[in-house]
Amino acid sequence: MDHHTPPFDPSGFRRALGMFATGVTIVTARAGDGTPVGMTANSFNSVSLDPPMVLWSLAKSARSLPVFHAAEHWNVHILANEQNDLANRFARAGEDKFAGLALETALADAPLLAGCSARFQCRTVFRYEGGDHIIFVGEVIGFDRSEAAPLLYVSGEYALATRLSQPVATAANASNDAPAPFTEELLGYLLGRAHYQFMWGFQRTLGELGLSHGEFFVLSLLAVRAGLDAAEIAAHTAYTGIAADAGLLETMCARGLLVANPGPATRYAPSPAGQAASRQVLAAAYAVEAALVEQLGAREAAGLRNLLKHLIRASDPGLPMLWAANA
Numbered sequence: 499m500d501h502h503t504p505p506f507d508p509s510g511f512r513r514a515l516g517m518f519a520t521g522v523t524i525v526t527a528r529a530g531d532g533t534p535v536g537m538t539a540n541s542f543n544s545v546s547l548d549p550p551m552v553l554w555s556l557a558k559s560a561r562s563l564p565v566f567h568a569a570e571h572w573n574v575h576i577l578a579n580e581q582n583d584l585a586n587r588f589a590r591a592g593e594d595k596f597a598g599l600a601l602e603t604a605l606a607d608a609p610l611l612a613g614c615s616a617r618f619q620c621r622t623v624f625r626y627e628g629g630d631h632i633i634f635v636g637e638v639i640g641f642d643r644s645e646a647a648p649l650l651y652v653s654g655e656y657a658l659a660t661r662l663s664q665p666v667a668t669a670a671n672a673s674n675d676a677p678a679p680f681t682e683e684l685l686g687y688l689l690g691r692a693h694y695q696f697m698w699g700f701q702r703t704l705g706e707l708g709l710s711h712g713e714f715f716v717l718s719l720l721a722v723r724a725g726l727d728a729a730e731i732a733a734h735t736a737y738t739g740i741a742a743d744a745g746l747l748e749t750m751c752a753r754g755l756l757v758a759n760p761g762p763a764t765r766y767a768p769s770p771a772g773q774a775a776s777r778q779v780l781a782a783a784y785a786v787e788a789a790l791v792e793q794l795g796a797r798e799a800a801g802l803r804n805l806l807k808h809l810i811r812a813s814d815p816g817l818p819m820l821w822a823a824n825a
């Protein structure tokens with residue numbers, strides 16, 4: 499059965515299909531002997547609202563095929579952002595996929611995984627031949643959802659969903675003339691403005707405590723990495739343009755914010771007063787963050803964190819690691 503006028507390019511076909519962004523699911527069922535099976539599938543889709551029906555398709559080569567074929571019930575788990583390890587686990591053959599996973603009570607025998615964005619418990623109603631796949635259509639007998647942001651899959655990679663922001667009409671954007679030197683789309687502008695507006699939210703707390711940005715920066719750094727010497731502090735802060743030099747460190751010692759531990763190289767740590775001050779500023783910063791996340795929504799906040807981490811990695815001039823665990 500060759501409908502395709504040659505040459506048909508299978509890998510190009512896969513890549514073209516990959517442009518259709520999907521969520522990521524794990525579909526589970528249970529063999530007659532009680533053995534659980536499950537596999538990662540992005541072929542899931544909704545079919546009907548009344549009666550509620552969904553579908554997904556399974557490669558005929560899948561090891562779990564006989565179990566799904568015989569199963570009366572299967573559960574579809576829409577995976578959350580942080581479940582990409584689970585997606586990988588269930589996409590590999592030959593692993594004990596369910597090891598260490600806590601299962602929840604299901605309506606029927608199919609295993610029910612926890613921590614997902616949504617779950618659909620289904621009863622098989624149709625099975626269709628679909629080339630090298632079998633299409634399963636199920637009636638939904640139970641479902642639930644959580645606020646956990648869903649994991650996406652596009653172009654062969656996991657991705658996060660972020661809302662498109664409202665296009666902002668500006669004089670620069672409205673005209674199609676030569677690119678303006680300074681526009682609202684300039685990343686530097688967006689980052690700078692976002693940074694300053696964020697800082698503005700807890701600027702008052704800094705003022706009340708009489709802390710300069712430099713002092714706050716040094717206190718925050720030493721809250722994570724106490725016992726750095728002046729050269730290390732300078733290396734961590736050089737990119738900020740803040741002069742965290744010997745002069746600043748001495749002033750901070752004199753103001754009772756830092757204690758200096760003499761040795762071959764003097765090492766600095768926040769004093770109890772310094773710790774209290776940085777805790778207060780951090781609390782204010784967390785309050786600003788909480789209000790922002792409330793406005794943005796948890797999904798946007800997760801997407802933003804992800805993009806900022808990409809950006810920080812991509813633009814890193816070779817700074818020392820702050821959080822060793824992230825190394």
Ligand SMILES: Cc1cc2nc3c(=O)[nH]c(=O)nc-3n(C[C@H](O)[C@H](O)[C@H](O)COP(=O)(O)O)c2cc1C
Nearest residue numbers: 537538539540541555556557560561562589590591
């Ligand atoms: C994001 C993603 C989506 C997938 N979607 C499907 C799918 O819809 N159908 C399918 O048969 N395999 C799909 N796979 C591949 C299976 O998860 C993989 O072949 C798995 O090992 C099958 O398990 P089994 O052989 O233990 O049954 C997908 C893999 C990934 C990573």
